[in-house]
Amino acid sequence: MPSPAPSSAPLPAGQDRAEITSRKVVGLPERLDPADDSLSAWTQRYLDLAVRGVRSAEVTAKISRHLERFGAWISGGLGHDRLSAVTVREVAAWRDHLDAAGNSGRDGTAAPMAAATVNNHLAHLSALFSWITAHAPAGLLRHGDPTKQVPPLPLPAPQPRALAAAQVRTVKNIVDRIEVFHELKGRRHRGTAARSHAHARPLRDRVIVYLLFGTGLRRAEVVGLDLDQLESADPDRLRQTKKARLTGVRGKGRTSRTVFLGRDARQALADYLQSERPGDAAASAVAGTAAVALFLSAASIAARRPDGRLSPRSINTIVGEIGRLHDAQVPEADRKLGTLRPHDARHTFAFALSQASGHNRAELERRLGHANDRYLRLYTNPPEDIAASYIEDL
Incomplete structure (x- = not known):
C-alpha cells in the first residue's frame, strides 16, 4: 500500500515543526x-x-x-x-x-x-x-509497545584511546614529511624534479591531521567546515596571529561552538590555503559550483562532488594512511599504532586538554562539544604507559 502524503495543514502560530514532532503530537491525514x-x-x-x-x-x-x-x-x-x-x-x-x-x-x-x-x-x-x-487506534497494539520490555545489550567498558606522547611525536614527524611519501618514484622519475601523484594533496592532509590532534574535532565536523568560518582566512595573517579560530562549528545535537587553532594547525592551514586549495577551488568554479568548503578533494578525481567537499569517509582514509606510514617507519612494537582512526586523535586532544586545564569539566564540555559524563570521564583516562607509571613506585 503506498504511503499517503504528509499532512499540509498549517502549523499553529509560534510553533516549530521540529518541536511538535518531537512531542509526537502530529496528527495523521484524515x-x-x-x-x-x-x-x-x-x-x-x-x-x-x-x-x-x-x-x-x-x-x-x-x-x-x-x-x-x-x-x-x-x-x-x-x-x-x-x-x-x-x-x-x-x-x-x-x-x-x-x-x-x-x-x-x-x-x-x-x-x-x-x-x-x-x-x-x-x-x-x-x-x-x-x-x-x-x-494508533485502540486495539491495534493490543499487547502494548513491544520494544519497552527488550533491554539493550550491555556495552563493554569504554577504553581510553589516547596516543602516548612518544606516538604523537612520531605521528607529527611523519606529517611534517608527508610530501616525501606522495612523490612519484620509479625509474622514469629519477633525475627529474620531485612531483606528487595527481590526486595527492599532502598539504591538505597535513592540516587535517593537525586539526584533529589540535582541536578534537569529529570527522563530520571537519568536512562540514566552510572557508568563511575561519578567522582569518588570509595565509599571512594565519602565520602571524595567535588567535585564529573556527566559528560556528556544528556538532552533535545541533550544537555550535568556537574552536581555537594551535600553532601547528595555523601554519599548516596557511600553507594549504596558499598553495593547494586555490587550484581545486578554481576547478569547482569552472564547473559552475562555488567551493565554499574549507577542505576540498582533488580536482583530478572523477568522482569528486560538484562542490568539492570531502566526505567523512575520506577523513578515515587520510588518517589511516598516516597510521600506516607511521608504523612502516617505526621499528619498536610498543610504538606502533595499528589502525589509526580520527577518533583516536580526538581522545588524544581531550586527554591533553584535561591535563592542561586541571581536569576542568567546563573547558572539556566547551572545547569538545560533549556534555555526557560517561565520555568526559573517558577522555580523562590516561594512555596505558602513563597509567602504569602512576603505580610503579606505590
Missing part, C-alpha cells in the same frame, strides 16, 4: 485508514511526519535503514508484516540476530554487529513504536 495493520505503512507515515524535514538527511537515512532492516526481519520470518503481530519475542530475536550476524564480512559471510550499533537500531525502533502508540 484520509488514512486508522485500522490499517501494516508495519511498512506505519513506518512510512512515521518517517514522513516525524523524521523527514526534522532530522538531518544523514540521520534520516540511518533511521530509514534501521527500520527497513526490522521490516525485512518481520516479513521474512512471519511471511507478512502485520503490525499487530510484532511482539516482545520478535523484537528480542531481532536484537539477538543483529548481535550475532547483523554485519557482513569482507567475504560476504555473516559477522557480529557492535553492541552500540545494535542498541542504536533498538533506539530507532523504540521511537517508531512510541510514535505509533500515540497515533
Whole structure:
C-alpha cells in the first residue's frame, strides 16, 4: 500500500515543526485508514511526519535503514508484516540476530554487529513504536509497545584511546614529511624534479591531521567546515596571529561552538590555503559550483562532488594512511599504532586538554562539544604507559 502524503495543514502560530514532532503530537491525514495493520505503512507515515524535514538527511537515512532492516526481519520470518503481530519475542530475536550476524564480512559471510550499533537500531525502533502508540487506534497494539520490555545489550567498558606522547611525536614527524611519501618514484622519475601523484594533496592532509590532534574535532565536523568560518582566512595573517579560530562549528545535537587553532594547525592551514586549495577551488568554479568548503578533494578525481567537499569517509582514509606510514617507519612494537582512526586523535586532544586545564569539566564540555559524563570521564583516562607509571613506585 503506498504511503499517503504528509499532512499540509498549517502549523499553529509560534510553533516549530521540529518541536511538535518531537512531542509526537502530529496528527495523521484524515484520509488514512486508522485500522490499517501494516508495519511498512506505519513506518512510512512515521518517517514522513516525524523524521523527514526534522532530522538531518544523514540521520534520516540511518533511521530509514534501521527500520527497513526490522521490516525485512518481520516479513521474512512471519511471511507478512502485520503490525499487530510484532511482539516482545520478535523484537528480542531481532536484537539477538543483529548481535550475532547483523554485519557482513569482507567475504560476504555473516559477522557480529557492535553492541552500540545494535542498541542504536533498538533506539530507532523504540521511537517508531512510541510514535505509533500515540497515533494508533485502540486495539491495534493490543499487547502494548513491544520494544519497552527488550533491554539493550550491555556495552563493554569504554577504553581510553589516547596516543602516548612518544606516538604523537612520531605521528607529527611523519606529517611534517608527508610530501616525501606522495612523490612519484620509479625509474622514469629519477633525475627529474620531485612531483606528487595527481590526486595527492599532502598539504591538505597535513592540516587535517593537525586539526584533529589540535582541536578534537569529529570527522563530520571537519568536512562540514566552510572557508568563511575561519578567522582569518588570509595565509599571512594565519602565520602571524595567535588567535585564529573556527566559528560556528556544528556538532552533535545541533550544537555550535568556537574552536581555537594551535600553532601547528595555523601554519599548516596557511600553507594549504596558499598553495593547494586555490587550484581545486578554481576547478569547482569552472564547473559552475562555488567551493565554499574549507577542505576540498582533488580536482583530478572523477568522482569528486560538484562542490568539492570531502566526505567523512575520506577523513578515515587520510588518517589511516598516516597510521600506516607511521608504523612502516617505526621499528619498536610498543610504538606502533595499528589502525589509526580520527577518533583516536580526538581522545588524544581531550586527554591533553584535561591535563592542561586541571581536569576542568567546563573547558572539556566547551572545547569538545560533549556534555555526557560517561565520555568526559573517558577522555580523562590516561594512555596505558602513563597509567602504569602512576603505580610503579606505590
